[in-house]
Amino acid sequence: MNSNMKFSRKTEELVNVFQFLKKKEIEFGCTDRQKMEIDLCVEEVFMNMVRHNSTAKNKIQISVNKTADNKIIISLIDHEDHPFDITKTDDLDLEDYVEKKKSGGLGIHLIKQMMDEISFEHQRGISKITMVKNI
Template identity: 25%
Template sequence: MTYSPPLEIFDRPTTPLIITRSFPGRYDSLASIGDFVRGMSEKAGLDTFAVYTVEMAVDEACSNIIEHAYQGEDVGPISCTCKISNDGLTIILEDEGRPFDPKTVAPPDLTSSLEDRPTHGLGLHFIRQWMDEVRYEFQPGRGNRLTLYKKRPPAIKKNNTRKR
């Protein structure tokens, strides 16, 4: 029996695909943001687990924007740009809220007992674990920019078939 992978993993874009959408900074926007990111992750050729972790990382980052940068709902928008390139998916989240540098947050102590751990504060840890790169910058007059990057698996050559 010859194994033939799905055709969509052969056809990787040679020029980047970039789509930006703006969402209201509300918790009820998280589902729409997730749908957008999930669709772009799938289009980028990420596997099912990677699609899920990217969606979770973006959900956590957007929740942090609403809670910490805006300090509440309906204060400002969340801009989400997805860029699919030959090597992966880049997601840029921008907001006009208070600056926050994730480098100032120490890694959580995962060795302490569950009872001694805080109930919040693991989101940034998970974002760092799930994504291949995480970069933050504050742009005076423009706001916060969080860039998340996820590598895609290598493309399979069209003439490569494997026997099972």
């Protein structure tokens, strides 16, 4: 089964992203909990790419693979002139966040909670965010 797909840069494309992920999650034998966490982290990164690079025309590529030692490797690849490295964002001050009842920045916080590894690469205008989930 194909482990890579490209998706249009729009919120409405999420339904197709989730369909693609569902097939891979079933193939890899993920639990309901793992499925939810993978869907959520991919949505957060995908929507960050949609929002931070909204004028670009190219599609966003997502790949999902499983290693022999039961790691799910998820990569999202985008063309970005102004790269946004989510691994460099400050940890959310949840006390302050809750106190002020803000509503932004939660996505990256959730990714850091749910994934075992996150990395970011940027070369020649192409950004790649890779997340690893041990299952």
